[in-house]
Amino acid sequence: MFSFVARQAIFDANMNTVGYELLFRDSMTNRFPDVTAEYATAQIIVEQFLGAPLGRLKEYSTIFVNFPYELLIQGVAETLPKDRVIIEILETASPTPQLLKTVKQLSMHGFRIALDDFSLDDTWNAFLPYISIIKFDVREYTLQEISSYIAQKSQRLKNIILLAEKIETEEEYTAYKNLGCTLFQGHLFSKPVIHAANKLIQNQAITLKLIKEVNADAPDFGKIEALLKQDLALSFKIMRYAQNIAFNAKGIKNFRSQSLKDIIYYLGTNELRRFVLVSCLTSVNKVKTDDIYHQSLVRARFCELASAHSFSRHAADDAFIVGLFSQLDTIFEMPMTDLINQIDVSVNVMMALKEKSGPLYPWLQLIELYENHRWEEVSALSHRLGFNRSVVADLIKTATKWVNDIPVGRS
Structure with missing residues (x-):
């Protein structure tokens, strides 16, 4: 599209x-x-x-x-x-x-x-x-x-x-x-x-659910976070949105948000409703989610689950973003460096996506190796991370099920 x-x-x-x-x-x-x-x-x-x-x-x-x-x-x-x-x-x-x-x-x-x-x-x-x-x-x-x-x-x-x-x-x-x-x-x-x-395509069912939740009398920020995490387009857009709001309100140009949850609480109910007005109501469409979106969501959930075994919950949030945005360069046909400079992410996320280094990159590297059936390298990297290959397979299976359970189309 x-x-x-x-x-x-x-x-x-x-x-x-x-x-x-x-x-x-x-x-x-x-x-x-x-x-x-x-x-x-x-x-x-x-x-x-x-x-x-x-x-x-x-x-x-x-x-x-x-x-x-x-x-x-x-x-x-x-x-x-x-x-x-x-x-x-x-x-x-x-x-x-x-x-x-x-x-x-x-x-x-x-x-x-x-x-x-x-x-x-x-x-x-x-x-x-x-x-x-x-x-x-x-x-x-x-x-x-x-x-x-x-x-x-x-x-x-x-x-x-x-x-x-x-x-x-x-x-x-x-x-x-x-x-x-x-x-x-x-x-x-x-x-x-x-x-x-090229433009990002939103999941119609998730978009409609987000509209409903954000406009509730008492929006549940936990539910809003869960919905955003199920859609690559919405996650990217709300980060861009928060960056504009932070700059306009406080002159902050380097708004390094640590997670989608941080962004939701920073924006608050009124700004979330305005985000929905701007982004969601004009973007409902019938285009099915592309395979690359599905793969990005699987990567995100896998990185989140895998990193949670070794790091803090906060690091797991960052790992989710690493997986979710790992193919933006393919979607937009632009260098990853140019893309990541347009959103505010933590230093570790930036290192993983721009430089393929840092504490979060091994989880992305692991699932990329798995996707390409490079089993010996999967086993070696899993061992260094404290896993065995069967655990990696189970985590990918769990991540895939989570993505497959996301509704597509009208709910």
Whole structure:
């Protein structure tokens, strides 16, 4: 399965690329599909910020994401990394008191906000102190109308960057540059370019159960942890989500969580519900879990069971993550180093996955040897770890049964 997004570059007056606007696509056809704005934005968040590693976006300095009214009011914008994202208020949004309150809060928390395709009158005056960028649609308004607005609002706009979008000719570029615009977007410079990437597929039955549990009157964090551990996609996404929340709330860039349980308690009920809103409700699908997902879950459970014989419960939690994420590089077709840098895991997990070393790696190595029927090496490594080969076989059998018992499809 692939995710699709069109990226349109944004340039400064010297034709340097300063960022990109992300535009939702559902195929290689370069047009907006017949979906709601809410669905499109939610999919972009899930696929580009939670499901797909930011290693694919290294060329970006700034990322513009369109937000419709409802998702802004629900606080979904706060789940994105504020150091990289500009929140773009869609033209369909109405300047209500509730939206103004949301925009003030986003600005107070350090988010940059762009006003896009808005009416050139006094309707949005109260929002201007909290706006970082104004985008003028040169196809919607004439040069004279835009010039008049800028002149009338000169004092209010003095700290706001002006961007001219849908520029198609050199004459338009020169005219709006002379008008005071310092950022530019349009087909003259760059058309939207579609990118396709592998994406993580959630188990539908586990997703539905998670939605139900998280939205219960008194969510059971133990049950939530158990559900997350049964799904590779959800585990990876909630780690990415927690990383964004930790950075946005406390400026923490190296949030080294020790386990899924730690993340659940760190987020708390309200953030878990928002995670469900963003990730789960837009990602229910009928695609069956791939063999590689099944194998990753078996590895995770085996590493957890095996390490529990030798280390602490905490180490077993880390060992589970090592097994679960051991094939992310194959799923995404990207180097493991780039992938692991996008989530916050313990040093031992990082060593095992990136460097194939450290105290947790032998458990992953053991099951990889077993999968490849390298029996002599299995026996030798098992002996060094204090097992015999029959115990390894029993643990793999137990792990496989645990995975096979995970429901697939609608429950």
